Amino acid sequence: MKILSKVFNSVLILLIVSTLLAAVGSAITKEPVLLTVIRSDSMVPVWERGDMVVIRNVNEKDPVAIGDIVFFTTDKGSLADKGWIAHRIIAGEAEKGYVTQGDANKQTDQDSAASGLIPRDKIVAKALTIGQTPLVIPKVGYFSLWMEKYQGNPYLLPVFAIILAILIGIGELKQGKKRKKKSKGLELQLIYMIGGLVIAVILGGSMLASSQHIKLVYEVSETGNGALMGSAVGILQVGDVITQPLSELRNDGFIPSIGVITTDDRQIKVSHDKLFLSKGQFIEATYTLDAKQPGKYDTSIRVGVFYPFLPSSIIYFLAEKSYWLALTVISIIPGIPLMLYPFFDTKMRRQMVRVFRKRSRKLRASLPF
Known part of the structure; x- marks a missing residue:
């Protein structure tokens, strides 16, 4: 029975991790x-x-x-x-x-x-x-099909993450009262690790779904302006300055959020590089393009909406380096306490050390040299 239980738990963990990876990969690649x-x-x-x-x-x-x-x-x-x-x-x-x-x-x-x-x-x-x-x-x-029915609900993913953390905590309290013998494995530690990872992925997916990646194709010419197929801007003449709508940032949830807009194109200035969005707030962002350098441009503009787990200045600093860096750091912050808890709990830390030492000895004993 114990073997069947371990096999079932292993398959369940593999399925959860695979599903999460698939969901994140699909969100990134579309x-x-x-x-x-x-x-x-x-x-x-x-x-x-x-x-x-x-x-x-x-x-x-x-x-x-x-x-x-x-x-x-x-x-x-x-x-x-x-x-x-x-x-x-x-x-x-x-x-x-x-x-x-x-x-x-x-x-x-x-x-x-x-x-x-x-x-x-x-x-x-x-x-x-x-x-x-x-x-x-x-x-x-x-x-997953059931979740899709409610994916427009801004309360769902954060609440789901909080419930998951509470369930893991309750489970640990119950196990702590019943546990008299020391576990020989690392099942509980893995539960904490995976629980923290699940929370990070859920929150990261929520922020990713609210963000936008805008491609802006245009050309700057010294001779004149004109139309350019597939471009909302077209061909601009050196010295032209235009302002156009960029994106609508809206917070329909109960959790405040921070909007961050970044681009590597120095000819483009956005109306809001970072802003705080309170509950129900709506802001329409614009961009101004100052055509200075002749050439063809394929510009990326990232409009990120993040939970306020860090100050807006730090989030903007991370997003300027890489949108994915900011998303990863902010997503993982709520899960860090769960993932690190086994290292701070004395019994679990000692148990991990014993297991690693035992497996290290077995590995060294199996080596032919």
């Missing part, structure tokens, strides 16, 4: 990463709604073939607003596009006007298979 949850029954009996599928990401040079189950988006038809679609390729080629169909559907996506031909660059992943069988974890994605 594509499914590692694992993805199925939202429809269009591929029955291969998988069903609520199943979680293991995927392999592909780039434009990786081959896809007829029979592959691929993950793609489309700009045409009824599937255009459905996000990432997982259907099987049944015909087509990279140059002209692919014909796709759900195994449970009677028509192809193209015959049913659900989509046009799928361009190769719209395919970002394939279902990972053993032989011809996709790797599927049944029904574990229902929690």
